[in-house]
Amino acid sequence: MKIYFSTFITGTQEIVKEFLEKRGVKINILLDGLVVYESNYPEREIRNFHIFNNTYLLLRSFENLAPNVQSLEKILSVIAHDKNLSRQINANLPPRRRNFKIVGSLENQMAPVNRKLLNNLESVIFRVRGLRLNIKKPDLEFWALVRREGYGFFGIRLTYPFAGESKQEKGELRKEIAYIMSFISKPSPRDVVIDPFAGHGSIPIERALSFSFKEMIAVDKDKNLVSQLRQKANKLRKNITIIHGDALSLGEINTNSIDKIISDPPWGEYKAIAEPEKFFEKMLQEFGRILKQDGIIVLLVGAKEIFEDILHNKFASVFFLKKKYDILVSGKKASIYKLVKNHVKDL
DSSP, X not given: OEEEEEEOOTTOHHHHHHHHHHTTOEEXXXXXXXXXXXXXXXXXXXXXXXXXXXXXXXXXXXXXXXXXXXXXXXXXXXXXXXXXXXXXXXHHOXXXXXXXXXXXXXXXXXXXXXXHHHHHHHHHHHTSTTOEEOSSXXXXXXXXXXXXXXXXXXXXXXXXXXXXXXXXXXXXXXXXXXXXXXXXXXXXXXXXXXXXTOTTOHHHHHHHHHSOOSEXXXXXXXXXXHHHHHHHHHHHTOOEEEEEOBTTBXXXXXXXXXXXXXXXXXXXXXXXXXXXXXXXXXXHHHHHHHEEEEEEEEEEESOHHHHHHHHHHXXXXXXXXXXXXXXXXXXXXXXXXXXXXXXXXXX
C-alpha cells in the first residue's frame, strides 16, 4: 500500500472526505486544501481522481514545523542526507519521466530556497540512473511543501503532463471544481442534466467524462463558445446536446424535465451583470420551471450576498438550501450552493 498526498480546493474537505471514504481509502491527515491517504489503487487511477488539483507520491513527512523558509530548507537538508532516497525514487519513478527539477512550496506559494541546499539534493537525485536535471523543461517534479498547520511533505508529483497546464482558457472553470460540483449533485445514470451557462464546457464535459447520465444538455448565448463546445464534444464522442440560447429563457427545455442543473453563472461582482438582482431572480424563476420536483441545482456564485438575498426572500418556498461551501476561485471568494426543489405546484 502506498501513501499519497493531494491538494484540493480550499473549503471542500468535507466533499473530499466523502469521495475517499466511498472508495475505501484510508485517510491519515485531512487539512483544508490537502489530504494524506493510503491506497492500493493503481497509480493511473490515483492520477485520475479529478477532485484534486495535484497528487504526489509521499516519500517523507514531517511534523511540528514552523511555517517559514527555514522549515522548507530543513526538509531539503534532511532529504539530501537520507540514504534510502535513491532507492525510493528508483522504485517509484513514473514511466518515461527523466528530466527533473525540485520545487519548494510554503503555505501554497512557491518559495525560493538556498541554492546550495538545492544543489546538494539535486546531486543525490541525479545519481538515480537515467535522471537528468532540467529546470526549464521538466517532465518530473520533486516537491517539498510546508503547511501553516506545521506539516511538511516531500514527494514525487504524479499529476502530469506539466506542459499543458497554462492552456486553460481565460474564464474557463477548472476541471476539479467542475468535478466537485458534479459529485455533490448526486449523479445518477438516469439523470437529465443541463448547464445553462456552459461557456467553455468544463461542467458538461467533466460530468460526461466522470459520471454516467441519460441526457446531457449544454446551453450558452455566445455563438463562438457554442461552436467550440460542439467541436470538443465531437472529439470526446460524448452525447451532449449543445444549444445556442439564453439561460434566462430556456424555451427549448420542457417544464419539469430536468433532474440536475449544474452551472457557473456570471458572478456579478467580478463579471459585469446589468442589474444582478433581476438577473438572479429571472435565473431562479426559469430554473424552477424546468427542474423536476426534488431536482437538484448546484451553482458556483461570486455575488453571494445578492444571490442569497434573492434566494431567501423570493424563492424560499421553491428551493431548499441543502448545502453551501465557501471556496476560493483564482484567489476570489465564491460559494458552491446545492439547492433542492421543494414539492410545489408548477411555476
